[in-house]
Amino acid sequence: MVGRTPWSAADPPIGLFTCRTAxxxxxxxxxxxxxxxxxxxxxxxxxxxxxxRPAGVPEESNFKLVETPIPELKDGEFLARxxxxxxxxxxxxxxxxxxxxxxxxxxxGLMVGGGVARVVESKNAKFAAGDIVDxxxxxxxxxxxxxxxxxxxxxxxxxxxxxxxxxxxxxLTAYFGLLxxxxxxxxxxxxxxxxxxxxxxxxxxxxxxxxxxxVGIAGGDDKVEWILKDCGYDAAFNYKxxxxxGAKLKELCPNGIxxxxxxxxxxxxxxxxxxxxxFARMSICGQISQYNNAKPEMGxxxxxxxxxxxxxxxxFLITDYMARFGEGLAELSGWLREGKLKYREDIVEGFENLPxxxxxxxxxxxxxxxxxxxxx
Amino acid sequence: MVGRTPWSAADPPIGLFTCRTAxxxxxxxxxxxxxxxxxxxxxxxxxxxxxxRPAGVPEESNFKLVETPIPELKDGEFLARxxxxxxxxxxxxxxxxxxxxxxxxxxxGLMVGGGVARVVESKNAKFAAGDIVDxxxxxxxxxxxxxxxxxxxxxxxxxxxxxxxxxxxxxLTAYFGLLxxxxxxxxxxxxxxxxxxxxxxxxxxxxxxxxxxxVGIAGGDDKVEWILKDCGYDAAFNYKxxxxxGAKLKELCPNGIxxxxxxxxxxxxxxxxxxxxxFARMSICGQISQYNNAKPEMGxxxxxxxxxxxxxxxxFLITDYMARFGEGLAELSGWLREGKLKYREDIVEGFENLPxxxxxxxxxxxxxxxxxxxxx
Numbered sequence: 001m002v003g004r005t006p007w008s009a010a011d012p013p014i015g016l017f018t019c020r021t022a023x024x025x026x027x028x029x030x031x032x033x034x035x036x037x038x039x040x041x042x043x044x045x046x047x048x049x050x051x052x053r054p055a056g057v058p059e060e061s062n063f064k065l066v067e068t069p070i071p072e073l074k075d076g077e078f079l080a081r082x083x084x085x086x087x088x089x090x091x092x093x094x095x096x097x098x099x100x101x102x103x104x105x106x107x108x109g110l111m112v113g114g115g116v117a118r119v120v121e122s123k124n125a126k127f128a129a130g131d132i133v134d135x136x137x138x139x140x141x142x143x144x145x146x147x148x149x150x151x152x153x154x155x156x157x158x159x160x161x162x163x164x165x166x167x168x169x170x171x172l173t174a175y176f177g178l179l180x181x182x183x184x185x186x187x188x189x190x191x192x193x194x195x196x197x198x199x200x201x202x203x204x205x206x207x208x209x210x211x212x213x214x215v216g217i218a219g220g221d222d223k224v225e226w227i228l229k230d231c232g233y234d235a236a237f238n239y240k241x242x243x244x245x246g247a248k249l250k251e252l253c254p255n256g257i258x259x260x261x262x263x264x265x266x267x268x269x270x271x272x273x274x275x276x277x278x279f280a281r282m283s284i285c286g287q288i289s290q291y292n293n294a295k296p297e298m299g300x301x302x303x304x305x306x307x308x309x310x311x312x313x314x315x316f317l318i319t320d321y322m323a324r325f326g327e328g329l330a331e332l333s334g335w336l337r338e339g340k341l342k343y344r345e346d347i348v349e350g351f352e353n354l355p356x357x358x359x360x361x362x363x364x365x366x367x368x369x370x371x372x373x374x375x376x
Numbered sequence: 377m378v379g380r381t382p383w384s385a386a387d388p389p390i391g392l393f394t395c396r397t398a399x400x401x402x403x404x405x406x407x408x409x410x411x412x413x414x415x416x417x418x419x420x421x422x423x424x425x426x427x428x429r430p431a432g433v434p435e436e437s438n439f440k441l442v443e444t445p446i447p448e449l450k451d452g453e454f455l456a457r458x459x460x461x462x463x464x465x466x467x468x469x470x471x472x473x474x475x476x477x478x479x480x481x482x483x484x485g486l487m488v489g490g491g492v493a494r495v496v497e498s499k500n501a502k503f504a505a506g507d508i509v510d511x512x513x514x515x516x517x518x519x520x521x522x523x524x525x526x527x528x529x530x531x532x533x534x535x536x537x538x539x540x541x542x543x544x545x546x547x548l549t550a551y552f553g554l555l556x557x558x559x560x561x562x563x564x565x566x567x568x569x570x571x572x573x574x575x576x577x578x579x580x581x582x583x584x585x586x587x588x589x590x591v592g593i594a595g596g597d598d599k600v601e602w603i604l605k606d607c608g609y610d611a612a613f614n615y616k617x618x619x620x621x622g623a624k625l626k627e628l629c630p631n632g633i634x635x636x637x638x639x640x641x642x643x644x645x646x647x648x649x650x651x652x653x654x655f656a657r658m659s660i661c662g663q664i665s666q667y668n669n670a671k672p673e674m675g676x677x678x679x680x681x682x683x684x685x686x687x688x689x690x691x692f693l694i695t696d697y698m699a700r701f702g703e704g705l706a707e708l709s710g711w712l713r714e715g716k717l718k719y720r721e722d723i724v725e726g727f728e729n730l731p732x733x734x735x736x737x738x739x740x741x742x743x744x745x746x747x748x749x750x751x752x
């Protein structure tokens with residue numbers, strides 16, 4: 001804070017104040033003092049760190065809001081302030097103790113995640129204040145970057161929030177997970193679980209573009225309605241009100257299932273396994289129904305179905321396709337421009353709501369891509 | 377039967393008799409009559425048909441020995457008599473009611489299976505009496521074939537029984553299931569379940585030829601000893617005397633598991649899933665531990681491991697590689713000739729022992745390829 005310190009209620013500060021931390025700002029606001037938060041002078045950062053590892057579904061208490069100073073920029077760096085931060089199911093894996101594909105978040109460590117941020121100060125010739133960037137910044141308000149591998153976003157192409165969704169990791173996950181892992185052919189039946197989710201809603205549309213019959217599984221009548229109406233799914237059902245998934249799949253997939261894009265796992269996936277066609281391809285993208293289990297849930301052993309159908313089940317991570325992101329984004333942008341790709345954002349307002357927004361994913365709250373709006 | 381009929385104990389037939397059926401032969405033998413079974417004149421066939429569908433592990437009573445007349449040969453056909461018949465775990469799937477990759481055997485229908493047979497009579501210019509052929513003839517003594525797709529065997533290349541093993545479906549299953557599905561690279565760790573079985577013992581040797589580290593899992597100390605000594609496995613363990621498969625795999629696979637060739641399924645496969653490396657490939661060839669379950673056994677849901685490791689699990693059937701059998705057999709024969717490939721046959725004598733020999737597979741009786749010797 002610039003100004004007199006310390007102060008007290010008996011001796012309140014007067015005039016314009018530039019605060020270093022939100023805590024300072026709040027103490028000033030108590031005194032009905034007009035506060036101007038100057039982004040450039042801001043030297044404190046709000047962050048969500050991992051307070052404890054969740055047992056089961058994460059709770060807000062697993063996360064702790066902390067303030068940390070923002071270091072001085074060095075030459076070549078820029079400082080950016082979050083506009084949108086992403087919450088995604090995969091983050092559950094990063095805060096668990098179990099082995100995962102990436103180093104987990106340590107207790108006290110910053111939560112990971114993608115973000116769209118606006119440059120507020122720059123000592124990097126390639127980035128100027130005002131530029132909007134796509135940066136894997138984690139759950140924090142400010143990030144300092146050396147600019148390496150950072151993508152500038154052009155708001156005239158699409159709303160910049162789409163860099164977290166259809167024109168970002170989500171869209172690319174749908175794109176490569178469907179096309180590269182499953183190679184769907186025209187006329188084939190593609191079943192998608194979590195079909196109204198961020199990835200699933202895009203998968204169905206790409207499958208349609210490729211000439212497939214698409215069948216979506218989602219958890220809610222509103223979700224089913226949306227994917228049928230806006231995402232062009234040929235058929236869909238609400239698993240929460242369907243008793244026999246197998247019978248329903250048989251009804252909706254009269255020619256069997258050639259491709260399965262799995263975001264969910266569990267009993268839904270069991271039912272799909274029993275209906276796959278010869279040479280079926282299953283892209284295992286997510287297992288949201290399983291992420292909160294401390295120990296693997298028990299289910300029927302179904303590997304034998306892979307033999308019967310000569311099918312494959314393949315996991316993938318979008319980061320493995322980094323060298324091909326350009327190709328994917330070009331296709332996705334093209335389809336978006338041509339009106340072939342619809343997307344829906346589920347915006348939660350306020351940095352402080354990040355944990356709540358994240359936890360809601362496991363209750364199926366979102367339709368489309370859930371994003372937290374942090375600033376402008 | 378050629379001769380006087382009917383006959384009775386009071387009026388026994390005399391002279392040389394050529395019997396049409398084994399039953400006739402037996403009634404003659406009762407009378408101490410010398411019987412010459414003329415292969416050419418033989419017009420009865422012994423067959424095992426499915427008497428009932430097994431519940432759980434098959435029992436001998438699920439099979440019934442019947443005699444059927446052998447029809448007259450038409451032009452272009454030949455008649456061959458079984459020398460060796462194959463018993464294989466996959467046959468369990470064919471006699472179950474559950475959906476499988478091939479039409480099941482109906483009640484009363486001939487059991488399916490491969491065989492090596494000697495031509496006894498021919499009206500096909502390409503096959504002469506005495507020729508030995510590889511023919512998918514089922515559990516019967518005689519087969520009539522039009523010769524299409526029938527491979528003649530050359531006893532000078534290898535014992536003809538190998539056409540049911542290392543130089544037949546078994547070897548080809550190992551070859552394509554390992555090389556085509558998993559593409560193992562030098563230095564990678566290849567784990568094989570059912571490693572002392574017909575397929576598994578070959579898989580380990582091919583993996584060694586390809587420069588991999590091989591770790592076998594088998595059900596018996598004698599089996600472990602054999603695969604270490606003769607099949608060149610780098611390490612192996614007896615799952616029947618090992619409590620913690622996971623710990624043992626960790627010990628024997630210090631660099632993790634890159635390739636898994638699964639013949640067994642169940643808890644062994646669970647343990648492997650937990651140790652796979654990034655981009656691991658798992659060839660699901662068999663699930664012998666599961667074949668006798670009426671309903672899928674419950675086990676931990678492990679598809680999430682495929683995501684973490686970006687791994688694939690892929691089922692396959694050797695019949696899908698038919699167009700490439702020549703390539704596979706050429707390689708396998710070459711390795712056999714060069715002494716790089718050892719094989720072991722587990723010969724059960726006698727046509728009537730087919731059901732028993734088959735059932736024994738599910739008790740892990742065999743080391744190497746189990747074959748039933750029927751005739752010369």
